[in-house]
Amino acid sequence: MRLSFKWKLxxxxxxxxxxxxxxxxxxxxxxxxxxxYFGLLRCASLLVPGDRRAEWSREWRGELWHVRQAxxxxxxxxxxxxxxxxxFCLGAFQDxxxxxxxxxxxxxxxxxxxxxxxxxxxxxxxxxAASDGIALLLPGVRAELSLxxxxxxxxxxxxxxxxxxxxxxxxxxxxxxxxxxxxxxKYFDGFAFYRVKQESIELGPAAGARQGRYGxxxxxxxxxLFTLLGLPVRFSETDDSTGGDLPEVILxxxxxxxxxxxxxxxxxxxxxxxxxxxxxxxxxxxxSLGLPGRVDAWLLEPDAVMGSGAPGYVIAHLTAMxxxxxxxxxxGITANGPDEAEDDLLxxxxxxxxxxxxxxxxxxxxxxxxxxxxITSVSLGETSVNPQKTSWSVRLLRWSFLSAKIALLLPxxxxxxxxxxxxxxxxxxxxxxxIQLISTFLMSLFGLRWVLKDQRQRCPVCMRLVAHPAHVGQxxxxxxxxxxxxxxxxxxxxxxxxPSLPTSWFSSQRWLYLDTSWGFLFAEPTxxxx
Amino acid sequence: xxxEPRTSETKLSHTAALILQALDxxxxxxxxxxxxxxxxxxxxxxxMRRLERDELIRSQWEKQxxxxxxxxxxxxxxxxxxxxxxxxxxxxxxxPLLERLxxxxxxxxx
Numbered sequence: 228m229r230l231s232f233k234w235k236l237x238x239x240x241x242x243x244x245x246x247x248x249x250x251x252x253x254x255x256x257x258x259x260x261x262x263x264y265f266g267l268l269r270c271a272s273l274l275v276p277g278d279r280r281a282e283w284s285r286e287w288r289g290e291l292w293h294v295r296q297a298x299x300x301x302x303x304x305x306x307x308x309x310x311x312x313x314x315f316c317l318g319a320f321q322d323x324x325x326x327x328x329x330x331x332x333x334x335x336x337x338x339x340x341x342x343x344x345x346x347x348x349x350x351x352x353x354x355x356a357a358s359d360g361i362a363l364l365l366p367g368v369r370a371e372l373s374l375x376x377x378x379x380x381x382x383x384x385x386x387x388x389x390x391x392x393x394x395x396x397x398x399x400x401x402x403x404x405x406x407x408x409x410x411x412x413k414y415f416d417g418f419a420f421y422r423v424k425q426e427s428i429e430l431g432p433a434a435g436a437r438q439g440r441y442g443x444x445x446x447x448x449x450x451x452l453f454t455l456l457g458l459p460v461r462f463s464e465t466d467d468s469t470g471g472d473l474p475e476v477i478l479x480x481x482x483x484x485x486x487x488x489x490x491x492x493x494x495x496x497x498x499x500x501x502x503x504x505x506x507x508x509x510x511x512x513x514x515s516l517g518l519p520g521r522v523d524a525w526l527l528e529p530d531a532v533m534g535s536g537a538p539g540y541v542i543a544h545l546t547a548m549x550x551x552x553x554x555x556x557x558x559g560i561t562a563n564g565p566d567e568a569e570d571d572l573l574x575x576x577x578x579x580x581x582x583x584x585x586x587x588x589x590x591x592x593x594x595x596x597x598x599x600x601x602i603t604s605v606s607l608g609e610t611s612v613n614p615q616k617t618s619w620s621v622r623l624l625r626w627s628f629l630s631a632k633i634a635l636l637l638p639x640x641x642x643x644x645x646x647x648x649x650x651x652x653x654x655x656x657x658x659x660x661x662i663q664l665i666s667t668f669l670m671s672l673f674g675l676r677w678v679l680k681d682q683r684q685r686c687p688v689c690m691r692l693v694a695h696p697a698h699v700g701q702x703x704x705x706x707x708x709x710x711x712x713x714x715x716x717x718x719x720x721x722x723x724x725x726p727s728l729p730t731s732w733f734s735s736q737r738w739l740y741l742d743t744s745w746g747f748l749f750a751e752p753t754x755x756x757x
Numbered sequence: 758x759x760x761e762p763r764t765s766e767t768k769l770s771h772t773a774a775l776i777l778q779a780l781d782x783x784x785x786x787x788x789x790x791x792x793x794x795x796x797x798x799x800x801x802x803x804x805m806r807r808l809e810r811d812e813l814i815r816s817q818w819e820k821q822x823x824x825x826x827x828x829x830x831x832x833x834x835x836x837x838x839x840x841x842x843x844x845x846x847x848x849x850x851x852x853p854l855l856e857r858l859x860x861x862x863x864x865x866x867x
Contacts, residue, residue, distance in 0.1 A: 286787075289830035290798075293788045315791075318798025325803035329810060 422539025
């Protein structure tokens, strides 16, 4: 089948690519090809000065028609020909650039922003926006920021058998727990019990792509466990209308991220846990609890359901009297069991320093500030003899610029460290804490070093980076002579002398202010550029 | 301020000389010069802009009625100016093989 398109004079605007008979197979690709060719020419035309663009486009479009006739004529559908046409179109960019260079007037050239304070601030803002955007996109970082506070209530102890010797093995039987809870206690005013079992869970069709069967460590715990710990359950449902009578399971943070992609709309999802149907009631942060046993989910059960099976762990809250007796992180406890026999137990404090990201960040920043003088001079290198005395407004602008750089650097360091530490779900929280600490320290240290170095190399008048370094002298040979590097401000305001070997008479960099007679050498404006 | 036209003593690059020779041989629009010289579009068109700027060649759109009659877009034709011809003569002396590369008898009718 052949299609031909006739052009009616005076009715349609001329369109070169409408001409010529094409087969149907050619025609179906035609819109895409037209889009590519005309798109390339259109992009190139944007480089051409406006007053010459129309004629330039007309010539290239006309030539394109001839090129297509020669390289990809009607009836041929080879990609080689199309490639030649594409190469032809790419040449339009060189032609457009040539016209642009030829058409530009010296007075109309846009002022260069290279090395200006404005460029520096814009780059920092862009990095900040990118790091913040990444932090918002990464589920791990979002979860970390949304799950605070993580610290458990104070005055909590983990009770375990003395024979377990800190090895975190479950050692308390449900019967013991129930008998302690039933009696009036002098040292404790709250108990909670849990034990961990390997169970299979099955997510139904409501879970979408996460549907399937998995093996989890499920902690069967007292219903008051999280109240005792003082941990808020996040993303819990406010509406209990759906599946309110089902047992509730609370996901651990790691399994929530791993299995559910840190989805905040997780509450209310029904799943099968062993032979039971349960409802997800929320998510709790893990890692910071300091509780033994690796737990993927917590199944809240009444104490009566615990039975008398395998041993588990008991968490207890100390009374004021108990706190007075808790003189060490771990103390011995003697308790009467259900059969009135005395059991020797250990009470291990759950209070452990688990820093929040903000605390870690502040600590690492403090360390970086302490270490900064070891790797760079903290001087801003303002030492100079200035016959024209820089105005206070310029000095204020210079200090504002320094403050702005630091103010932008600090959040960049914070967000990038969060991205590195919590962006990858394969890292546990313990590892993430170290990653955040180290990355914050290094980025703060070298970031502040860059801020100071950058500030030292900016002209005090226009705040543009000095350029064109010229080495003077040989430091290794002429020790007593001056040697160093000279750089100049492209605005013609200053020369910067930086000694290679600091001496008693030339220990730090110096600015030499140039008078107006130097102005004819420089085309740049002489006012401050920000 | 108008730019000073080049004189016949002006030394041209080999590419520019080749393009002038092609024009003189009758290849009078961009694509035909590309085909004849084997140079890519990114070289030919910018070179022609420079030659036109230096007043060695002059461009002219063909009449729209001719293009309409042949159902194709109008072309922009280029031709040598007097200065261009003089410069080409000088270039031929500098590049003796130029004339052999594109002899005048290969000219196409346009």
